[in-house]
Amino acid sequence: MRPKEKHQARKMRVTVLTYLEKEGAAEHDIVVDQVCAALRAHGHKPKILGVHNDINLLVEGIRTHRPHLVFNLVEQWGKNVRGDVAVAGTLELLGMRHTGGGPGELFLRQDKALTKELLAYHGVPFPNYAVFRRDSFPDTGVRLRMPLIIKPLRMDASIGIDSSSVARSTTQMMKRVIAIHEKVKDSALVEEYIEGREFYVGVMGNRKPIALPPIEMDFSALPKHMPKILGRRAKWVPSSREYKGTRSKLADVNDVLKQRLQTVAVEAYRALRVRDYGRVDLRVTPEGEIYVIEVNASCYLEDSAEFATAAKAAGLSYTDLINAIARLAMARSRRPF
Ligand SMILES: Nc1ncnc2c1ncn2[C@@H]1O[C@H](COP(=O)(O)OP(=O)(O)O)[C@@H](O)[C@H]1O
Numbered sequence: 001m002r003p004k005e006k007h008q009a010r011k012m013r014v015t016v017l018t019y020l021e022k023e024g025a026a027e028h029d030i031v032v033d034q035v036c037a038a039l040r041a042h043g044h045k046p047k048i049l050g051v052h053n054d055i056n057l058l059v060e061g062i063r064t065h066r067p068h069l070v071f072n073l074v075e076q077w078g079k080n081v082r083g084d085v086a087v088a089g090t091l092e093l094l095g096m097r098h099t100g101g102g103p104g105e106l107f108l109r110q111d112k113a114l115t116k117e118l119l120a121y122h123g124v125p126f127p128n129y130a131v132f133r134r135d136s137f138p139d140t141g142v143r144l145r146m147p148l149i150i151k152p153l154r155m156d157a158s159i160g161i162d163s164s165s166v167a168r169s170t171t172q173m174m175k176r177v178i179a180i181h182e183k184v185k186d187s188a189l190v191e192e193y194i195e196g197r198e199f200y201v202g203v204m205g206n207r208k209p210i211a212l213p214p215i216e217m218d219f220s221a222l223p224k225h226m227p228k229i230l231g232r233r234a235k236w237v238p239s240s241r242e243y244k245g246t247r248s249k250l251a252d253v254n255d256v257l258k259q260r261l262q263t264v265a266v267e268a269y270r271a272l273r274v275r276d277y278g279r280v281d282l283r284v285t286p287e288g289e290i291y292v293i294e295v296n297a298s299c300y301l302e303d304s305a306e307f308a309t310a311a312k313a314a315g316l317s318y319t320d321l322i323n324a325i326a327r328l329a330m331a332r333s334r335r336p337f
């Protein structure tokens, strides 16, 4: 048996680490049970550790479990949606191998302007943008063309994004910038709005990342007057017109476009130092220009969400996908940087 095979055959204790809405809450995200079932199917011993914002519970939980690997599904800490950085840092201080980015990698992709600076260095295309910070003048030398979309600089989950996020005049833009400063309490990122199709490309791997088949967001059932964007309601409010009018599906694209989307996605994934798995969101104009909208390191792994759907289209069952991620994390953390 070669060392690699020996390692793969090992049955591991895995702590599946997840965020809870309240300390001690009985409920957790459905993805947690799915990940546990997948790990169990390969003979591993998963144990759930749910945390809200008590650092002692996190440390004690890890010390008691003594896992070989932490499957890290935490996206926030208490009310802090940027807490994933500190959680990954804590796991590193505890000397734990864990799936997904370390604190440095997670920090890079959380700030959408920093993300663009890295993409620029690597020649990966993204929409022109300007940042309006709360306490200073806009840092821009570029002239932006209308329409624009205004988003929080460091949020996720489409927080602060809805139909009025798309602006067709400077007045509309400034209203939105102020709303983000005052309501979301974040800097505002103003981007050129890219009219066109929206795709999500899952990427897996470390030394040689591979791209999964593209998924497309279908906006065709949205009422005509609504901008074709995936705002907060489209993601989180099942009764809304935005939610009902949007649906993701395996993309029907020719091989040339598929290949181009996958190439750009892998370049973006590498540029942002994503580890193990992630999802790159892109838009393509009617003229065929591709733009990276966002890089989601450690994207949502729910069985019916975009990433797992794409993996299945590539012939990877959910069980195999989750175990492949665990193996990638183990293999990576045994190598020196
Ligand atoms: N520059 C852009 N052009 C067109 N649509 C955009 C642009 N930026 C964001 N969107 C729309 O808004 C959605 C959410 O934006 P995104 O930057 O991915 O924020 P989040 O991190 O909250 O998911 C995207 O899925 C897309 O539909």
Ligand SMILES: [Mg+2]
Residues within 6 Å of the ligand: 281, 294
């Ligand atoms: Mg997004």
